[in-house]
Amino acid sequence: MSQVLPAEGGLRRVIGDGESFPDGEVEGLGPDELLALYRNLVLLRTYDERSVVYHRQGRIGTYAIFWNHEAMQAGGVFALEERDWIFPAYRESAIGLLRGMPVSTVLSWWRGHPSGWWNPAEFNVASICVPIATQIPHAVGFAWGSALKGEDRVALTFFGDGATSEGSFHEGATFAGVMKAPVVLFCNNNHWAISTPLSAQTAAPTLADKAIGYGMPGIRVDGGDVLAVYQATREAVARARAGEGPTFIEAVTYRAAPHATADDPSIYIDLERVEVEKENECVGRFERYLLRAGVLTEARVEEIKQEALELMRTGIVEAEAEPPADPGLVFEHAYANPPPALADDLAELRRVLGE
């Protein structure tokens, strides 16, 4: 069993800066894996950028932007097997794309159309969790319950820096430690909870420092470095599979975009810092790494981006082609055996609608 120590101070990195910090390598990742990982990053980035456009065009509703979070999402998921489950927050709304979920499904969620609500067991991706940190106990319970059944399934849950202030984080992490649940608690620390900076969120020197209080290791990693994220998550997943329990990963990045389409960060954020972060954004960093390594060519980059754009074009068309939802769906699915009063309500609604 690995020892639980105070969290690492520095940020793990693999990707170099092309100057003083040299490029590293991750054992076991060949050109095919690296390209697959790059494709996932581009898919998420394209999804995010197009979604902002679709929002401006009035084709989707309010949208929570995840620009510059792609390395954490793609790197974390790349360390999982298909049988492992992902418990996303809303910042990871498109995480299902990495599990074969259609683009139109995720877009439909943001369009408020019922076709956007999927069956978690179909993709091993739990529903998008809107209330902060409350998905953490779900992931822990799922992991604990799977282990109790003797099933080899790990759960990974994403949440932000603000979520570590919630009681659900504390209770979930407490259960994870006590039950030795095979779960990875993945915190994307982007330094902002809407307008509240990390310094107003916690007095802890690092978020990973919290891990020791739950009896689990805390790892700090550069959240913009997809290879470092992958490597750290792989380590945590291996620990979980070996029956050694949960791991807390603090992936550190900086929110270089608004919290959501309705947000105006110029009121509270240091825009010069944002410009610096944009220069160093995670997709470009990995792209330059792969170009330096000769795994990728400029022509291939263009091809992969066009493929992703094409997926989005098809996805939005499919989402918009969904037939209008039947108002009767209001009464569906809340119960397996609904109280009889709901049938009366539906009949009344049909009558009033003249159906």
Place this chain on the structure above:
Amino acid sequence: MSERFLVEAVNDALHVELERDPTVLVMGEDVGRLGGVFRATAGLRERFGADRCVDTPLAEAGILGTAVGLCMAGWRPVCEMQYDAFSYPALDQLINHVGRYRWRTRGKMSFPLVIRMPYGGGVRAPELHDDSPETYYVHTPGVKVAIPSTPADAKGLLAAAIRDPDPVVIFEPKLIYRTARGEVPEGEHVVPLGEARVAREGSDVTLVAYGAMVPLAERAAEALEDEASCEVLDLRSLKPLDEDSLLASVGKTGRAVVVQEAPRVCGFAAEVAAVLAEKAIFDLRGPVLRVTGYDVPYPYWQIEDAYMPSVERVRDAVRRLLSI
């Protein structure tokens, strides 16, 4: 059949259901080693092991939140909230997830979890060991609620809850945990959700009650014997509500007094009154009256009897109603 106290019937149901279905597990604070602070889970850990009778950390939202995940992994968790008011931290999970997750998956996943908790006052306990929070739960879409008043129903309703594909909350009247005693069927015993029970037949007025207020209503009916013939309707399920039985009883008597120990405003008695106003107005021979707790924090236990509905208050309400 054997004679059991209400809390023993709860224990019996848990033994039978854990035996019947290997995916059922019990979890909560002190439910394992101790067997529960009221001994409702006594013997389960010895019989089924620590993995199926789990002593959890002291974290109610964690209990209910991990129970949601346990459902996704194929378990049917029965969560104990140690006391009524201790369940409030778990309302976060209840409202945000327990009642919504099935809907969120468009019916593709079920969340067959049970929350059971001792509830209610009259037991001379410290603050926040006396609440009747059923309305918060009934008001939450996607969640069902049942409240037994007899040992046989305590067993049968809990079994129904455990077998139900939807989340069900069972409130157990702690005031009568060890005073209500009666015949309980051996082995498997299920009382379907959504079926009220006529606890006492009568013709002049219906006393509508649930939980610990049922035996109280029965005592009030007895005390009124010379003045009025009182029917006592034990609702048993608050959601789904057995409107047919309610309307049939009030259709017969033409009068209703609803008794609950929870505070009055928007309490379940208000829902009963609303159903009667909407569906039985022409059967009514007087207003629907409520005998309830008051809209104050549950009081210091030395004067709690002034808060709890009493035989005297129910009798007074019936007399007022009959005098109209």
